[in-house]
Amino acid sequence: MAVLKIENLHAKVENQEILKGVSLEIKGGETHAIMGPNGTGKSTLASVIMGHPRYEVTAGTITLDGADVLEMETDERARAGLFLAMQAPQEVPGVTNSDFIKTAMNARLDEGENVSLFKFIKELDTAVAKLKMREDLPHRYLNDGFSGGEKKRNEILQMRMLKPAIAILDEIDSGLDIDALKIVGENVTEMKNPDLGMLLITHYSRILDYIAADHVHVMMKGRIVKSGSTDLMHKIDQDGYDWIKEELGIEDERVVPEENEEGILLGSCATREALEK
Numbered sequence: 001m002a003v004l005k006i007e008n009l010h011a012k013v014e015n016q017e018i019l020k021g022v023s024l025e026i027k028g029g030e031t032h033a034i035m036g037p038n039g040t041g042k043s044t045l046a047s048v049i050m051g052h053p054r055y056e057v058t059a060g061t062i063t064l065d066g067a068d069v070l071e072m073e074t075d076e077r078a079r080a081g082l083f084l085a086m087q088a089p090q091e092v093p094g095v096t097n098s099d100f101i102k103t104a105m106n107a108r109l110d111e112g113e114n115v116s117l118f119k120f121i122k123e124l125d126t127a128v129a130k131l132k133m134r135e136d137l138p139h140r141y142l143n144d145g146f147s148g149g150e151k152k153r154n155e156i157l158q159m160r161m162l163k164p165a166i167a168i169l170d171e172i173d174s175g176l177d178i179d180a181l182k183i184v185g186e187n188v189t190e191m192k193n194p195d196l197g198m199l200l201i202t203h204y205s206r207i208l209d210y211i212a213a214d215h216v217h218v219m220m221k222g223r224i225v226k227s228g229s230t231d232l233m234h235k236i237d238q239d240g241y242d243w244i245k246e247e248l249g250i251e252d253e254r255v256v257p258e259e260n261e262e263g264i265l266l267g268s269c270a271t272r273e274a275l276e277k
């Protein structure tokens with residue numbers, strides 16, 4: 001059974017400290033949800049766990065079954081069983097989706113070993129059907145011209161094929177229509193097993209109608225400030241975050257509380273991306 005253990009994690013990007021002491025333990029079979037307002041460090045945590053080179057870990061530890069994750073390159077982390085479904089999946093023109101998945105699967109095998117092509121195609125076809133995806137999507141360039149919802153479904157296709165030990169799903173529900181949300185949720189739930197630990201980053205409880213979470217955490221100011229059961233999530237759904245801020249004496253929950261001249265919050269990735277467009 002896999003155990004991902006994060007202790008007192010601090011990380012910075014461009015000289016700005018974003019993670020300020022995150023501690024979290026995810027065991028195989030468990031599903032954890034992280035909620036929290038925009039710009040509080042949720043995606044940064046996901047990126048740091050996967051080893052995105054832009055982020056510098058300044059303190060704390062991450063281990064997977066006792067092995068030091070911070071010592072591993074990103075591809076080693078993937079081979080060790082870590083998986084991230086990204087909030088905004090990258091488009092990779094020139095690499096077909098199925099080649100990408102096959103390469104990632106082969107990378108997890110011992111040197112010289114390859115997945116059987118017959119088995120691969122069969123499994124891929126089944127996964128595409130289960131996710132009710134367009135049949136041409138595996139053969140197109142990775143995410144290139146995919147609709148928002150197709151990209152999200154494709155992340156789950158990769159997860160189905162790669163069978164990670166620890167999966168982090170960053171806003172897998174955003175941009176999905178009601179039917180797609182149900183399909184994605186049911187697919188993820190079907191994958192649940194004692195060897196899979198999951199971290200779901202989400203803003204809304206509706207995805208948790210399809211994927212039951214055992215633990216719910218709230219992130220503010222670059223750390224987990226509150227943990228509880230699904231009751232916590234329902235209360236946030238109803239009452240928002242103000243009561244938590246009041247309870248903990250937090251005035252501004254963002255990690256980087258700056259605003260530009262139009263008063264637009266620069267704190268959240270979503271906003272930053274929108275401004276860059």
Ligand SMILES: Nc1ncnc2c1ncn2[C@@H]1O[C@H](COP(=O)(O)OP(=O)(O)OP(=O)(O)O)[C@@H](O)[C@H]1O
Pocket residue numbers: 013014018036037038039040041042043044045054087255256266267268269270271272
């Ligand atoms: N590469 C980067 N360069 C500059 N700032 C960054 C970078 N990555 C993260 N940040 C900043 O760190 C803060 C936290 O960002 P992060 O994406 O982790 O938030 P989030 O909690 O996932 O928000 P959202 O709910 O909007 O997705 C933000 O202020 C963001 O602008």
Ligand SMILES: [Mg+2]
Pocket residue numbers: 042043044087170269
């Ligand atoms: Mg995010």
